[in-house]
Structure formats: C-alpha cells, structure tokens
Amino acid sequence: MANPKSLKRKILIVGGGPGGRISYMMLRNMGIDDAVLVVNEEPTIICSLPYAVGRELIPEGPEKVVVDLSRPEKLPPDTMKDVLIGEVTSLDVEGHRAVVTGREGSVEVTFEKAILAPGAVPWIPPVPGVLDDSDGGVDGTWVWYGKELVPRSSLASNVYSLRGAHDARALDDFAAKAQKAVVVGSGAIGLEIVEALVHRGLTVTLLEALPHVTSALDAPLAARLEDRLVSRGVTVGKGIALAEVTSTGVTLDDGTAIEAHGVIFATGVRPNAELARQAGLSVDRGIIVDETMRTSHPDVFAVGDAAEIIDGPTGRRVLPLIGTLAMRQALVAVSRILGMPMTAAPATPWGVSETLGLHWASVGWTEEAATAMDLAVTSLALPYNTREPYMAANREGLWKLTVATAPDEKTGIRPGQILGFQALMEDKSPLFLAERFLDIVTRRETVMDLARHHFIHSPAHNDVNDPYLQLLFMARKLFMSH
Numbered sequence: 211m212a213n214p215k216s217l218k219r220k221i222l223i224v225g226g227g228p229g230g231r232i233s234y235m236m237l238r239n240m241g242i243d244d245a246v247l248v249v250n251e252e253p254t255i256i257c258s259l260p261y262a263v264g265r266e267l268i269p270e271g272p273e274k275v276v277v278d279l280s281r282p283e284k285l286p287p288d289t290m291k292d293v294l295i296g297e298v299t300s301l302d303v304e305g306h307r308a309v310v311t312g313r314e315g316s317v318e319v320t321f322e323k324a325i326l327a328p329g330a331v332p333w334i335p336p337v338p339g340v341l342d343d344s345d346g347g348v349d350g351t352w353v354w355y356g357k358e359l360v361p362r363s364s365l366a367s368n369v370y371s372l373r374g375a376h377d378a379r380a381l382d383d384f385a386a387k388a389q390k391a392v393v394v395g396s397g398a399i400g401l402e403i404v405e406a407l408v409h410r411g412l413t414v415t416l417l418e419a420l421p422h423v424t425s426a427l428d429a430p431l432a433a434r435l436e437d438r439l440v441s442r443g444v445t446v447g448k449g450i451a452l453a454e455v456t457s458t459g460v461t462l463d464d465g466t467a468i469e470a471h472g473v474i475f476a477t478g479v480r481p482n483a484e485l486a487r488q489a490g491l492s493v494d495r496g497i498i499v500d501e502t503m504r505t506s507h508p509d510v511f512a513v514g515d516a517a518e519i520i521d522g523p524t525g526r527r528v529l530p531l532i533g534t535l536a537m538r539q540a541l542v543a544v545s546r547i548l549g550m551p552m553t554a555a556p557a558t559p560w561g562v563s564e565t566l567g568l569h570w571a572s573v574g575w576t577e578e579a580a581t582a583m584d585l586a587v588t589s590l591a592l593p594y595n596t597r598e599p600y601m602a603a604n605r606e607g608l609w610k611l612t613v614a615t616a617p618d619e620k621t622g623i624r625p626g627q628i629l630g631f632q633a634l635m636e637d638k639s640p641l642f643l644a645e646r647f648l649d650i651v652t653r654r655e656t657v658m659d660l661a662r663h664h665f666i667h668s669p670a671h672n673d674v675n676d677p678y679l680q681l682l683f684m685a686r687k688l689f690m691s692h
C-alpha cells in the first residue's frame with residue numbers, strides 16, 4: 211500500500227519475521243482485515259539462509275527463500291494491502307500511537323492493540339577492525355557491536371553476519387569469489403555457515419572462544435562433532451580470543467594471524483527490545499511477557515525472539531530464540547486479541563542441526579550448563595543404533611540425559627527430573643527423539659516417568675533394545691532412595 215500520512219487500525223503488528231508475519235496472516239485468514247503489518251526488510255525464511263548460501267539443498271541460492279508477500283498463489287489475496295514498508299521509530303503505548311518512518315516519509319498509525327515482533331539483532335564482539343567507513347553494507351538494519359547498536363552499513367567490507375536476505379546475498383557473493391574464510395562462533399548457526407562454505411569449496415577456519423565447540427553439547431559429544439569438522443578439512447581453534455580483524459583475515463591475542471578473505475560472525479544475537487524499552491514497557495534482556503504473550507501494557511503483546519519467557523524445566527526467564535516458538539506465540543497473541551482463551555505453555559530451548567553428515571540434537575540444559583547454574587546433576591549416557599547392530603546399514607550414535615540429583619528450592623526441580631537431552635546420530639535425523647524429549651523436559655518428567663513412554667521397534671528403523679527401558683534401569687540404581 212502507498213504510505214498515507216496517517217492510518218487507523220485495530221491491530222498494529224511490528225516486524226515482518228515469522229512472529230509478525232504469522233500474526234498478520236492468521237488475522238487475515240480469520241477474516242480480520244483491520245490490521246497493519248510494518249515490515250522494514252524483505253521477509254525471509256531465515257532458518258534456510260545457510261542452506262541457500264551452501265546451494266546443496268537450495269541450488270537457486272538466497273532468492274529462493276525470500277518471501278514474496280505479493281505472490282497470490284500461496285497467500286491470501288491482496289496480502290500487501292495492509293503492509294507498510296518502514297520502521298516503527300516511536301511507540302506511545304498510552305496514546306495508542308506509533309510513527310512509521312519509511313522511504314516515503316512518516317506515517318502516524320493509531321491502534322487499539324499492538325503485537326511487537328521486532329526479533330533479534332546479531333551481536334558482534336567489539337573487536338577492532340569490524341567497523342570501517344566504507345559504507346559498503348546494507349542500510350535499514352542493525353547489528354550490536356559490543357554495547358553499541360550500529361547500522362549494518364558500518365561493517366567493514368570483509369565482515370559478515372547472517373540474519374536476513376541481504377546478509378545471505380552478501381555471503382553468497384563472497385562464497386562465489388573467496389577461497390578462505392574465518393567463521394567466529396560454533397553454535398548451530400556458525401556450524402551451518404561452516405558447512406555452507408565447505409560445500410562452496412572454501413577453506414574454513416572455525417574459531418570458538420569457549421573450551422569446546424557448540425555449547426549446546428557437552429564436551430564428549432562436541433568432540434565427535436569437532437572430529438567431523440576436522441575430517442572434512444575445517445581448522446578448529448578453541449578457547450581463542452580475537453585481537454583484531456584485518457584486511458587479510460584475523461589476528462588472535464597470542465599474535466597468530468589467520469589469513470582469510472572474509473570473517474563471518476555467528477556470535478549470537480540480542481533481542482531487539484529498544485523500542486519497547488523506550489515505550490516504557492517492562493524489559494529485562496528481552497520484553498517481559500506473561501503466558502498470554504501480553505507485555506506490561508494490557509493492549510500490547512510481544513512475540514518471538516524479542517520476548518523473554520519462562521523456561522519449562524527450571525522456571526527461569528529465558529530467550530529461546532526459536533522460529534517455531536515465534537509462530538506459536540503469534541497464534542496465542544492473535545487469539546487473545548480476538549478474545550479466545552489460548553495460553554503459551556512454558557518452553558524449552560532446543561537446537562537440532564546436521565553438520566557435514568553428523569546429525570545432532572540438544573534440548574534443555576546440558577550437564578555443563580546445569581552445573582554452571584549450580585544445579586546438582588548427573589548424566590545418563592547410552593549408545594544408540596540406527597538399526598539392528600548386526601545390520602550393515604547400522605550407524606552408531608549416542609544419547610545423553612542431564613538428570614537432577616537433588617531438589618532445588620528456587621526452581622522447584624525434583625531429584626530424577628530430566629533437565630536435558632542430547633543426541634548424535636549418523637545418517638539419521640534425531641528430530642523424533644528431540645521432540646519427545648522436548649515434551650519430557652518441558653513437562654518436568656523424571657527418569658522414572660520414562661516407564662510411561664512407549665517404544666516402537668521395527669528392524670529397518672531401529673535397534674530392538676528399548677532405550678527408555680535401559681535408561682530406566684540405569685536410573686533405578688541412582689534413585690532407589692527417592
């Protein structure tokens with residue numbers, strides 16, 4: 211829609227990521243037309259961006275994952291009708307007014323209810339050389355450089371991050387012409403970028419500040435993942451401190467220089483909560499919401515990566531940063547606005563990915579993370595076979611549970627409670643197990659509760675040894691006294 215000077219709508223939605231987009235689509239699909247969606251960048255299927263850069267699963271590249279809101283065959287007719295292109299630059303929650311600033315000037319939007327879905331912004335450590343004056347980046351979006359929010363355009367021309375279509379295009383161009391890359395950060399996104407660049411034929415060095423790669427896995431599982439990386443030619447540096455990004459790569463604080471044509475930061479994100487903070491809403495690390503996704507103002511809801519929510523197993527406030535949750539939360543916020551009594555269940559952060567053929571999953575708290583929170587825990591580890599062990603096609607894997615050994619008053623944790631699940635598998639997705647344990651962990655079940663979980667065996671699909679039964683036996687020894 212052409213930007214008018216002022217607009218009155220029942221519902222204002224801020225942000226065109228999964229949280230905002232799904233809120234808008236749901237309203238449209240429910241026949242509610244009286245809503246406006248403010249979008250400041252091309253909507254994208256973010257989760258697929260690394261695969262668009264890698265071009266193995268998405269040979270067409272980044273353009274394939276841009277969501278064209280005007281494409282009639284997939285979306286409700288006239289979807290663009292109530293989409294404003296621009297950024298909400300001020301929000302007055304008491305006055306129910308917002309200002310949207312776009313290329314065509316300012317629009318004042320008055321609303322009855324608002325859904326804030328501003329997502330998260332990549333965070334880059336404040337290392338010299340990350341910023342320059344070349345003005346070569348992309349306008350309109352932001353990154354955190356340490357404690358400073360800076361425009362993407364201020365990043366040096368050899369520095370990259372991955373959050374939107376513009377980032378993916380830049381990285382895709384880089385992959386086409388570069389031979390060597392440094393990726394900083396070995397979380398799921400860092401690993402997916404490494405894989406993408408390996409698929410594009412680059413020589414990759416992965417740098418991680420922590421003692422082992424991928425903090426979503428405990429050290430022994432992470433070591434197997436690292437072995438996979440190394441066996442595929444990736445150089446891995448752990449426990450490193452970056453001193454500087456230079457025009458020829460990076461320098462570490464011990465003086466080591468690593469040559470690269472580009473440096474890609476996958477060092478996490480921070481919720482985009484500034485607008486909410488300025489509007490006077492309760493904000494901690496993210497925007498505080500209740501189980502109806504309502505903020506501290508009764509007419510304003512927040513969903514997605516910007517919202518801080520309750521963790522299922524521990525009851526602590528967490529930032530899950532998960533796209534599927536953003537969409538669930540959108541349904542809750544929309545339902546509440548329309549008077550339907552839906553609530554968001556507590557959630558548990560998870561990560562599931564595949565790194566150069568090795569599938570991995572992590573749900574809830576690792577043993578290392580739980581110990582760092584001063585929780586008394588132990589672990590139960592189990593080998594896993596993807597088929598009967600005597601079958602040629604069998605591939606060995608590994609399971610690990612984090613289990614509480616003592617009650618914890620602050621969190622209400624019970625002895626035997628399963629706080630986390632990790633798995634490594636060859637040639638097989640651990641998604642089905644991760645989903646099962648996501649429910650187990652979120653519902654605060656104990657190892658003894660595993661007795662109530664059914665197990666299906668079929669030789670072509672798994673090993674006859676019932677892993678739930680095995681875990682139960684192992685747990686009985688540990689928890690006889692409780």
Ligand SMILES: Cc1cc2nc3c(=O)[nH]c(=O)nc-3n(C[C@H](O)[C@H](O)[C@H](O)COP(=O)(O)OP(=O)(O)OC[C@H]3O[C@@H](n4cnc5c(N)ncnc54)[C@H](O)[C@@H]3O)c2cc1C
Nearest residue numbers: 225227228229257297298328329330514515531532533534
């Ligand atoms: C590379 C990558 C891979 C991922 N893989 C997965 C995965 O496999 N599975 C999964 O579940 N999750 C995955 N995620 C996480 C998932 O993408 C996020 O959780 C999800 O995008 C959050 O959605 P959101 O709508 O809250 O925020 P975002 O997607 O960040 O969208 C928010 C939008 O709002 C805009 N905005 C901010 N402020 C304003 C304003 N004032 N006015 C207008 N617009 C504004 C932002 O610029 C942005 O476009 C991945 C993330 C990345 C980066």
